[in-house]
Ligand SMILES: Cc1cc2nc3c(=O)[nH]c(=O)nc-3n(C[C@H](O)[C@H](O)[C@H](O)COP(=O)(O)O)c2cc1C
């Protein structure tokens with residue numbers, strides 16, 4: 001009997017041993033996890049936080065915020081503690097994306113913002129600043145409560161000392177909105193010093209790290225926040241640069257918070273030097289943050305983030321971990337205009353004979369005229385996908401990679417080295433997306449409309465001006481969440497100071513270009529206008545710009561025909577006339593030749609030819625840069641490959657030869673500046689060489705003063721009247737990289753020293 005029972009047991013064991021063992025193992029794991037979770041929450045809640053060196057009691061600090069006006073009752077810290085994740089009967093999975101209470105099946109819209117100020121402080125500096133921030137937020141809340149109705153607004157802020165809170169209450173989960181106001185969303189404002197010794201900040205950072213990496217907790221458990229922003233205090237006297245540790249812990253907290261919130265960085269990381277500018281920097285950061293809080297209330301959230309802000313270069317360091325990964329991520333999101341099918345494109349090229357040039361306005365203003373880029377056209381879709389904002393029916397704006405780079409403290413384009421333009425203050429726009437050339441290296445090729453005369457509906461300059469500014473600011477705002485964006489540069493970028501009219505198409509094609517320029521200048525926005533030397537009538541009629549460019553893509557007729565593939569039959573004559581006009585304008589305008597070198601097309605044996613052109617037009621400046629490889633099928637179809645992109649050494653050799661030829665002819669030019677980073681060199685007329693120093697930069701305020709005076713009493717002025725000394729680091733032979741910027745080296749392998757950017761600088 002016993003034997004039979006044993007046999008049955010053995011049979012049962014053989015049949016069920018696997019599921020039984022699995023079940024036992026699962027039970028064991030669950031028990032371990034439960035124990036661990038319990039002990040961890042206890043530790044954090046009670047004692048893992050070292051006692052603050054200061055005497056103030058926690059209760060006192062937490063209650064510092066006296067509500068200016070009670071709009072709704074925000075949850076207290078105690079409530080929050082209750083609401084925070086507490087294990088009940090087993091391991092709890094904390095989900096950031098847990099659906100909020102819904103109204104009629106929909107998530108309630110953001111009605112109130114509850115700012116929570118967190119700070120850590122060992123020697124009270126940060127605490128003092130945290131109270132200044134608190135006061136500012138309180139004042140803003142009160143002011144908005146006066147202005148807004150009582151259904152929406154900013155609530156009086158609360159303040160918490162990181163040394164005394166239970167991290168789980170705020171940094172494992174997000175406090176729940178009060179049941180009376182489900183539309184309340186929290187914004188964390190974190191103020192922190194940096195210590196390179198063990199402090200509460202290490203415990204805090206460990207908590208953020210563990211929370212992100214804890215498999216029981218969603219990787220972004222704080223994603224229900226409306227946003228967060230961090231401001232760091234450090235000491236530049238001892239830690240002068242970020243590489244040496246300035247504000248390093250603020251940077252770390254910012255990065256962890258980006259991960260935990262699912263990239264809800266409401267405003268860029270701010271940093272202040274306690275021995276210098278801390279208070280001013282904090283005030284600027286606060287005012288920028290308040291603008292964003294208003295945006296959140298208005299738009300119901302942070303709105304669009306980085307995607308779509310133009311260049312795909314900007315993926316997220318928080319995820320990618322390093323620059324190279326970023327590139328790869330971005331590469332997959334890049335859309336080549338050439339890959340977008342042009343099926344039924346109503347704006348497909350219809351060349352029109354040049355003879356109507358100059359009479360364009362009357363034709364185009366007819367109501368019946370078609371739109372250049374209708375919203376429904378594939379051109380529109382292709383351009384917007386590439387990050388362009390189309391304004392009206394024929395204008396566009398886009399932020400360039402250098403603007404983004406400058407926002408991140410990583411250096412401006414060559415125009416900073418040569419002319420003092422800070423890229424984050426520069427808007428790249430065009431009032432005409434149409435062009436009369438089909439240059440082989442044009443990266444927008446295949447989508448932009450072409451034509452030799454204006455044959456479209458004409459938008460008013462007011463509409464374009466307002467539209468491009470709005471589009472630009474919108475794109476800048478989209479950058480606020482990008483890792484590394486500097487709060488102070490972000491704030492500066494909200495006032496456009498320069499406009500590069502060179503994006504796509506031909507700006508002087510636009511019939512009201514002069515009125516558009518007036519508008520730029522009236523707001524003290526400088527104008528750098530690039531034209532393709534195909535519209536002499538318009539060039540002649542053009543009013544003053546801050547700097548006038550003509551693209552010189554080849555030195556002789558045959559080469560120009562091959563490279564620019566102009567639509568005008570008399571392209572060479574037009575080109576020559578433009579040079580004559582430039583020569584006349586050189587006394588009142590800063591005139592520039594822009595040479596784009598394409599190896600195998602317009603470099604070899606062309607030094608003499610280019611020198612002839614310089615001799616003819618006598619431009620103030622000659623910019624020489626290598627072609628930017630854009631890899632479109634159009635350029636490939638024209639036989640352009642990476643092999644055609646010259647190395648910087650080849651550009652330098654060409655430039656030296658050209659300079660020598662100009663000298664041989666007795667023309668007074670010299671090698672003035674370089675920006676090796678973008679393979680660009682500047683030859684300048686000696687008109688800009690004063691007292692042994694180059695003066696290729698521009699005194700912009702002086703330009704506007706002179707312009708206004710000219711308008712008032714007709715006093716004319718010359719380029720020499722608003723020139724400014726070139727920085728020595730920009731001189732030829734010095735490299736041209738601003739020492740104040742952070743240098744980011746790229747691994748570009750064998751193509752090092754070639755211009756590889758997807759979108760070239762303008
Ligand atoms: C021991 C010590 C280490 C510090 N380490 C750094 C550092 O690594 N980086 C930095 O930018 N500042 C550093 N600082 C400067 C502090 O961050 C700065 O003085 C801050 O304002 C202190 O804020 P608190 O008074 O709120 O504690 C350090 C200061 C001390 C005393």
Ligand code: SF4
Nearest residue numbers: 400413426428761762
């Ligand atoms: S590349 Fe052009 S648009 Fe960009 S910052 Fe420089 S000048 Fe401005």
